[in-house]
Amino acid sequence: MEKVNATGRRKAAVARVYITEGKGNITINKKPLEQYFTIPTLQYVVKQPLETLNVLGQYDITANIDGGGFTGQAEALRLGIARALVKINEEDKAALRAAGFMTRDPREVERKKPGQPKARRRFQFSKR
Secondary structure, three states: OOEEEEEEOOOOOOEEEEEEOOOOOEEOEEHHHHHOOOOOHHHHHHHHHHHOOOOOOOOEEEEEOOOOHHHHHHHHHHHHHHHHHHHHHHHHHHHHHHHOOOOOEEEOOOOOOOOOOOOOOOOOOOOO
């Protein structure tokens, strides 16, 4: 099997994922998964597509992540891994879609409007 690549995005985060056959090593920006995502829930989010298909120790994953915060980066990586696994085996797409890993979350930050402190928050109205 050659190297398979895919892209995942979430908010401002972009993850470029490369999958090869291996022992289950996950490397993100040249760091191991446990060192890059120190919070256990984010490590779980990254491994979700692999655990759904029961292929946790079969593939080595290398990822380059840029932009966004750590939660957005973890979810972008999850989408990239799911897309790469579908490129490897097309029959896995139904299981990953049923788990919700094949859909890109379209929510983005709303821009700040002029004359307001935030996007929707307004300054307090004073009648007098």
